[in-house]
Amino acid sequence: MFKQFLISNYLLLTVCICEDATEIVGRREYDSGTNSVMGFSLPMEPNGLRNAHLAKVKTAEDIVNLFETLPWASVAVVVLAQPLAEIPALRICSFASDNRFTMEDVKARKETIAEALEAEGIIMLSYSADCDARELKMERHDLELGKKPPKRCSKEEAFLYSLKNLWRYWTSNRICRSIPNQNTIHEAAKMRARMLRAEKFLAIVNKIASVSHLKSLLQMFGKDVHLLKTEDLNAKNKMNYASCESCANLTQTLITVNNATFFVRIDSEGIQFYLNLMQFVTSSYLDKQLHPEERIYRIWFVVFSVRLWRYWSCCDKMYTLSENFVILNCYLSAEINAHCFVLAILE
Numbered sequence: 001m002f003k004q005f006l007i008s009n010y011l012l013l014t015v016c017i018c019e020d021a022t023e024i025v026g027r028r029e030y031d032s033g034t035n036s037v038m039g040f041s042l043p044m045e046p047n048g049l050r051n052a053h054l055a056k057v058k059t060a061e062d063i064v065n066l067f068e069t070l071p072w073a074s075v076a077v078v079v080l081a082q083p084l085a086e087i088p089a090l091r092i093c094s095f096a097s098d099n100r101f102t103m104e105d106v107k108a109r110k111e112t113i114a115e116a117l118e119a120e121g122i123i124m125l126s127y128s129a130d131c132d133a134r135e136l137k138m139e140r141h142d143l144e145l146g147k148k149p150p151k152r153c154s155k156e157e158a159f160l161y162s163l164k165n166l167w168r169y170w171t172s173n174r175i176c177r178s179i180p181n182q183n184t185i186h187e188a189a190k191m192r193a194r195m196l197r198a199e200k201f202l203a204i205v206n207k208i209a210s211v212s213h214l215k216s217l218l219q220m221f222g223k224d225v226h227l228l229k230t231e232d233l234n235a236k237n238k239m240n241y242a243s244c245e246s247c248a249n250l251t252q253t254l255i256t257v258n259n260a261t262f263f264v265r266i267d268s269e270g271i272q273f274y275l276n277l278m279q280f281v282t283s284s285y286l287d288k289q290l291h292p293e294e295r296i297y298r299i300w301f302v303v304f305s306v307r308l309w310r311y312w313s314c315c316d317k318m319y320t321l322s323e324n325f326v327i328l329n330c331y332l333s334a335e336i337n338a339h340c341f342v343l344a345i346l347e
Contacts, residue, residue: 002092003120006083013121015081017113018089018128018183019106019135021099026072030063037063040070041098048109050095075099079113084125103137110138114178126179126340131186131329139180139336144173169304172339181340182333184285188244190330191278195247196235203324205312207270211235214247214271226250248278277302281334284341296341303338306331 006013028039036055045051057063073096080089093113106129114124129135140146149161163170195202195211202209214233217226228250232243251272283290284299306326313325325331 002081002090003122005090006122009083009085009087011083011085011087014123014125015083015117016126016128017079017081017092017110017124017178019077019079019109020130020183021075021077021097021132023074024076024096026074028067028072030057037066039073039096040066041073041096041100042070044101044105046108047112048101048105048107049093049112050097052095071098073097079109081117101134103134103141106134106138107141110178124178126181126344128181128183130183131190131333133329136182136329136332136336139182140332142180143336143339145332145335145339146171147173149173170339171335172343179340179343181337184282184337185241185244187330187333187337188248188278188282189239189241190327190333191274191281192240192244192247193235193238194326194330195274195278196233198235200323202270202274202326203313203316203319204270204273204309207273209268209270209274213268214250217250244278245282247275248282251275251279273305277305281337285337292345296345299334299338299341302334306334 003013005011006015026039028037030036031038034052034055035057036052037057038055040055042050042052042054055066057066075097077095077097078091079093081092082089110127114127117124127139129139149164153161161173164173195209198211211233214228218228218230218233223229228246229243231237232240232246234240234243237243280298280302284295284302287295290298310321310325310331313319313321319325
């Protein structure tokens, strides 16, 4: 059915797969259409998916058994397929879970989906996740990110390790069948959430980036100047991409209205640098008007900058990575996305 949809709409038989999990209110109820009790976290199968037949019931005893043996689901995992066209993504898989699964489960699910699509003649160009630690670990393993290339390899594998020898800054060893990447919106949201943690400021060489700079901006200028709202600085509202976009575009907004002198007045080179990183992270993937070369430049600017920042933090005795650096998920997501962009173009 999915293949016929692509063909009937004159679309390429190539898709990008993305996976995301969202928290739900736990509720278990009987569904007469499938004769199943919905809302349980079913056991994970070897293929990384759940067997919906285990929720089917025939007697009241079966229902009682489900309540006694299975935990209730706390999240819904949804897998979408995005064709290479300006159309909405299509849901190809979804299941409820208690959010207890491993990196091996994620990898098995990815391989299962890739094999199912390949059987229909559909190519899975990339596999995207939501910056979850388990998906990040799986993608690091797939790319062999940061590992040294083997001293010997077969002729078939020689090309997989060629980019490492060609570019010194290239830290990925392997070229995967389906290119892994991380969801840019989730990455920007995590960068914003880290910036808003007032108790742990960001130390960037000899500069400081803190939410206090943005709070000063709200007090010194009107909304017509910076386009920020008080809610944009609400640390409790973590998944607010509109706020991420406002913060990321802040530097450019102030320059446009000739109020860039604000940054000079409060000595905020650190927050400028951080906001520029946010802007480059998002625009490199989401700004469709940018030329591919500009997109590559922006995402790799972020990677090189964060690498140097991380190295400085490791050498400095006053500040630490855990207290004064971006969270590991953000750093790894930038690395993975930068490599993904180049691999997608080479593909």
